[in-house]
Amino acid sequence: MKKKYIISFLFVLAMILFSGKVFGFTVVIDPGHGGGESGAIAQGGELEKDLNLKIARYLRDYLSDYDVTVYMTHNGFSGGELEIFDRAIFAREKNADLVLSIHLNSTETGTANGAEVWVTANTSLDKYNKNMTAFGNKVLGNLGSLGIANRGVKTRLRSDSTDVYSDGTRADYYGIICYSMRGCKIDYGVISPAGAVPAKVEAGEGVPAAIIEHCFLKGTDYKFIDSDADLKKLAEADGKAVVDQFGLKKKKQKGNTPFNDIYLDDWYHDAVKYTYEHNLIKGYNQTTFAPEDNLTRGMLVTILHRMEGEPYVPGVSKFPDVQDTEEYYYVAVKWATQNGIIHGYNNGNFGPEDPITREQLAVMLAHYTQYKGKYEKQTANLNSFKDANKISSNAIEQITWAVGVRVLEGNSSKYLNPQGNATRADVAAMLYKYCTRVK
Ligand SMILES: [Zn+2]
DSSP, X not given: OOXXXXXXXXXXXXXXXXXXXXXXXXXXXXESSBTTBOOOBOTTSOBHHHHHHHHHHHHHHHHTTBSEEEEESOOSSSSTXXXXXXXXXXXXXXXOSEEEEEEEEOOSSSOOOOEEEEEEOOGGGHHHHHHHHHHHHHHHHHHHTTTOOEEEEEXXXXXXXXXXXXXXXXXXXXXXXXXXXXXXXXXXXXXSOSSOOOGXXXXXXXXXXXXXXXXXXXXXXXXXXXXXXXXXXXHHHHHHHHHHHHTOOBOOOBOSSSOTTOBTTSTTHHHHHHHHHTTSSOOSSSSOOOTTSBOBHHHHHHHHHHHTTOOOOOSOOOOTTOOOTTSTTHHHHHHHHHTTSOOOOTTSOOOTTSBOBHXXXXXXXXXXXXXXXXXXXXXOOGGGSTTGGGSOGGGHXXXXXXXXXXXXOOOTTSOOOTTSBOBHHHHHHHHHHHHHHTO
16 A cells, blocks of 8 residues: 555554544434324324425435435334433444434424424534524525525423423423433433433433424414425425535446446536547546546547548558557557657657546647648637647647637636646547547
């Protein structure tokens, strides 16, 4: 292993050892109630547990497009009987960054409407509290744009007098907020038989949690839950808030090529697709393109030769370092030499194994265009590039042409990088531009 890889390896190992998890964000979704516990009943007779489960599944699907690991505390078929405490422990054991308990609201008497989000008021984890309040407001904002009234973000203190057991611990489902946090081991004695407290309860930082009461099950809110499409909208409101508050990134989408290392939003995706489909640049194998690898001068000449239909040319190579007739590039080099596409170095060699620079690539394409009879002299202001002084004096005309026909372009910081090695992605991009803008 090279030194820098050893250092990277040790770094990753350290991250795993010290954090208990590799990188990435983990969400535990808790479909409220379940199993024999149905929750409340909706206006149309639906059970809250079933509606919660649907919202939870839509939320999981929504998040599956993002770089996040999602677990559900239960799937409705098994585990629905989980106690609140066990749901929280599940989240802790997954080293989750967030627990979302999905609910719909109800009142014993009368009607009420609107959404509310409950978050912890445990000040021992202040950084989470602030995040969670902001998060709750985002959820409510998103639900608000569906037309659901905003009842606010609410916090639950252990000292709150309602819904607690006689010893003061949380008795209702709001407990998932508390149990997810560090330092709530006392509650264990209430939920389960008194006695030993498992060490895992105290381990870790705890997990920030929120209970989302999306709307009410009856009355004017019923229209927000009376179809699957509506439930999906509720899930999207939650999902957008998670993505926004915790800065989740979209998962890289595999591109429209056979290569596993080419993604849809790579700047060179279309170029790799085009050059692959036109049989100009092949992959290393069926699944690997290696866009960041360099490409040699011998390979580039071979590609140009391939563009030309691989014509055979008689004679021998004039370059001392291209004498092995078995080399894959031997005929291509002869062809390119005879047609004025390559001239070789001043020392007489061609350097087939040297990585090709961006400037050399542009010059070869200019010569190839001349050979094709398509060359038209261009004007372009090379001084608009910050590194214009790096362009070789004997390549000015060809670089001007390449810039003029937009085969060679600078980066967003206005650097042309003429002496930089062309990566396979660079070559694909320049050939793609050549074929679609010049040819
Ligand atoms: Zn509920």
